[in-house]
Amino acid sequence: KAGVTQTPRYLIKTRGQQVTLSCSPISGHRSVSWYQQTPGQGLQFLFEYFSETQRNKGNFPGRFSGRQFSNSRSEMNVSTLELGDSALYLCASSIPGQGGLSSYNEQFFGPGTRLTVL
Amino acid sequence: AQTVTQSQPEMSVQEAETVTLSCTYDTSESDYYLFWYKQPPSRQMILVIRQEAYKQQNATENRFSVNFQKAAKSFSLKISDSQLGDAAMYFCAYYETSGSRLTFGEGTQLTVNP
Secondary structure (H helix, E strand, C coil): CCCCEEECCEEEECCCCCEEEEEECCCCCCEEEEEEEECCCEEEEEEEEECCEEEEECCCCCCEEEEECCCCCEEEEECCCCHHHCEEEEEEEECCCCCCHHHCCCCEECCCEEEEEC | CCEEECCCCEEEEECCCCEEECCEEECCCCCCEEEEEEECCCCCCEEEEEEECCCCCCCEECCEEEEEECCCCEEEEEECCCCHHHCEEEEEEEEECCCCEEEECCCEEEEEEC
16 A cells, blocks of 8 residues: 655745645545644644545644645645744645544554755 | 743763663642653654552563652653663653643653763
């Protein structure tokens, strides 16, 4: 089974621009989560999508948004880029549970997209 | 809010020796999961081991084992017979079932010396 894929792998943008990153989950996985990794803040949760709906959101400004398509592929968008948005953006897919202690299903991570904002 | 703390930014170990990475967390939840992830230079996050909070028995995966102390909110990772391929950044992570999110610690960079 193919793993989680993320495109592009590397991206260079300038301040003020916007960017869209893509994540294709493992076949059959319907939940996609996004994380930002920076040297200063570490790994932080951005949001989670399930069945085309945002189910959870981290503490990021509204410039960060996402969506999920009917085939479970997800995109995240960052508008009005700032220097501090330079980071590795990771997505992870899983088969979501239905709630309760047994609801956890392993999140499989993609290789990430390295975004550099100049 | 749940927090995860890894107090060792860097650790080193000799090949074939044993090393223990520390992690503490803070939560008011009684049911949760804890994980150790490995991130090699390729940046691919790889799950090393998981522990369900309701299980008293410590998880073990081959050379990797944990010491889970629920009352102390401590979750350390022991790597036995360290190999060069174990060199990586290791992250401790907490999963809250209600939030469907992973909260990560700051990471510990492990170096394995030949």
